[in-house]
Amino acid sequence: MTFVFATAExxxxxxxxxxxxxxxxxxxxVWADDEEIVCIHPTGQRLSGATAIRESWQNIFATNPSFNVxxxxxxxxxxxxIAVHSIVETLCLGDDPSQHGPMLSTNVFIRGANGxxxxxxxxxxxxxxxxxxxxxxxxxxxxxxxxx
Amino acid sequence: MTFVFATAExxxxxxxxxxxxxxxxxxxxVWADDEEIVCIHPTGQRLSGATAIRESWQNIFATNPSFNVxxxxxxxxxxxxIAVHSIVETLCLGDDPSQHGPMLSTNVFIRGANGxxxxxxxxxxxxxxxxxxxxxxxxxxxxxxxxx
Numbered sequence: 001m002t003f004v005f006a007t008a009e010x011x012x013x014x015x016x017x018x019x020x021x022x023x024x025x026x027x028x029x030v031w032a033d034d035e036e037i038v039c040i041h042p043t044g045q046r047l048s049g050a051t052a053i054r055e056s057w058q059n060i061f062a063t064n065p066s067f068n069v070x071x072x073x074x075x076x077x078x079x080x081x082i083a084v085h086s087i088v089e090t091l092c093l094g095d096d097p098s099q100h101g102p103m104l105s106t107n108v109f110i111r112g113a114n115g116x117x118x119x120x121x122x123x124x125x126x127x128x129x130x131x132x133x134x135x136x137x138x139x140x141x142x143x144x145x146x147x148x
Numbered sequence: 149m150t151f152v153f154a155t156a157e158x159x160x161x162x163x164x165x166x167x168x169x170x171x172x173x174x175x176x177x178v179w180a181d182d183e184e185i186v187c188i189h190p191t192g193q194r195l196s197g198a199t200a201i202r203e204s205w206q207n208i209f210a211t212n213p214s215f216n217v218x219x220x221x222x223x224x225x226x227x228x229x230i231a232v233h234s235i236v237e238t239l240c241l242g243d244d245p246s247q248h249g250p251m252l253s254t255n256v257f258i259r260g261a262n263g264x265x266x267x268x269x270x271x272x273x274x275x276x277x278x279x280x281x282x283x284x285x286x287x288x289x290x291x292x293x294x295x296x
Contacts, residue, residue, distance in 0.1 A: 036225040038234040040252055044275035046234065048223050075196050077184035077267060082230045084256055084268050086186040086194065104188055106254055106270040108232055119225060120232050122254040124272030127192035 003029055008083035008109035011116040012071075015107075020068040022061040028054050032110055032117035040122040042103055065094030083109040083116070088126060102126040151177055156231035156257035159264040160219075163255075168216040170209040176202050180258060180265035188270040190251055213242030231257040231264070236274060250274040 003026075005011035011030050018027035031037050031050060039047045039056065047053045073088040085108075090101035108120040151174075153159035159178050166175035179185050179198060187195045187204065195201045221236040233256075238249035256268040 034225065036223055036232075038223050038225075038232075038254070040234070040254065040272070042272075044252065044273050046236075046252055046274065048234070075184055075186050077182065077186075079229070079258075081227070082258075084184075084186075086188070086196070086268065086270075088194075104192065104194055104270070106186070106188065106256075106268055108254075108256060108268075110227075110230075120234065120254055120256075122234075122252070122270045122272070124188070124190075124270070125192050126194065 002114065004115040005030070005117070006115060008078065008085065008111075008116045011109055011118060012085060012107060015118060016069045016071065020066070022066050024054065024058055024061060027057055030118045032112065032119045033114075034119065037118070038120045038122075040124070042123050042125055044124075065096075067091050067093045070099070081111050085109070089123070150262065152263040153178070153265070154263060156226065156233065156259075156264045159257055159266060160233060160255060163266060164217045164219065168214070170214050172202065172206055172209060175205055178266050180260065180267045181262075182267065185266070186268045186270075188272070190271050190273055192272075213244075215239050215241045218247070229259045233257070237271070 003014065005014060015027060015030045018030065028050065031053065035049055037048070037050065037053065039053045041056070045056070047056045068091070070090045070092065071087050072090070075086040077084045084106065087105050087107065089103045089105055090099045092099055103123055104126045105121060105123040107118060109116050110119045151162065153162060163175060163178045166178065176198065179201065183197055185196070185198060185201065187201045189195075189204070193204070195204045216239070218238045218240065219235050220238070223234040225232045232254065235253050235255065237251045237253055238247045240247055251271055252274045253269060253271040255266060257264050258267045
C-alpha cells in the first residue's frame with residue numbers, strides 16, 4: 001500500500017488519522033523509506049529504523065485504548081524539500097471525554113520521489129504552563145511530567 | 149559576530165562548545181536567522197524565535213553551574229541542504245564528576261547563504277534503559293524522569 005502525499009500537511013494528517021484508527025499499515029506508510037528514520041516517544045524511548053518503529057506502534061495500539069490526537073499551536077518551517085513542524089498535542093482516549101497532555105512534537109518531513117514522508121518524530125511532555133521559560137533548565141532537580 | 153559553518157557537524161560542535169563556555173553570543177550565532185527557530189528544553193518549555201531562545205539560555209547560564217554536554221549514540225540523516233541529528237546527551241556539571249542524563253536531542257540544521265545553521269532543537273529525558281521499547285507509551289500512567 002503506497003500513498004503519495006502532495007504536502008507535508010497531507011502526510012501529517014494521514015499520520016494522525018492512522019493513529020485514531022489504530023491503523024498500523026497506514027501509519028507506517030507515512031514514514032520515509034530510510035534506515036535513519038527516528039521516533040522518540042514521550043516516555044523517552046528512541047526507536048530507529050522501520051522495524052523497531054513498527055513494533056513500537058504495534059505495541060502501543062495493542063496495549064492502549066484507541067485514542068485521537070488533537071494538534072494545536074503549530075510553528076512551521078517549510079522549504080521545497082523539507083518541513084519542520086513543532087506542534088502541541090493533546091490526547092483523547094477511548095470514551096474518556098477528558099484530555100491528556102499537552103505534549104510537544106517535532107515532526108520533520110522530507111519530499112522525495114514518492115511525495116512527502118515523515119523522517120523524524122520527537123515527542124515529549126510539555127511544561128504545564130507553555131511559554132513559561134523561567135525554569136527552563138534545572139539539572140539538579142527532578143523533572144516530573146504527568147499526562148493527567 | 150558571524151561564523152560560517154561548513155558542515156552541520158561544525159555548527160553542532162560550536163553549539164556544544166558554546167554551552168561549555170556559557171558563551172551566549174556564540175551559542176546564538178549557531179541558530180538560523182529565521183522567525184521559526186524552535187528550542188524545546190528537557191523541562192517541556194518550548195521557545196520560538198531568537199529573542200525567546202536567547203532569554204532562555206541566558207537564564208540557564210545565569211542560574212546553573214557551568215556544564216559540558218557529552219554527545220553519543222548519534223543517528224544522522226543528511227542531505228545537501230538539511231541535516232537531522234538524533235543524539236544522546238549526558239551532562240557534566242561544574243566540578244561534579246558524576247554524569248547527568250541521558251537526554252535525547254533532535255537537532256535540525258539547514259544550509260543557507262551563511263553555511264549551516266541550527267533550525268530546531270528538541271531535548272527531552274531519555275528512558276533509563278535506552279532501546280527498551282516495551283513501555284513506549286503509557287497514557288494512563290505517570291511518566292517520571294529524573295536527571296540523577
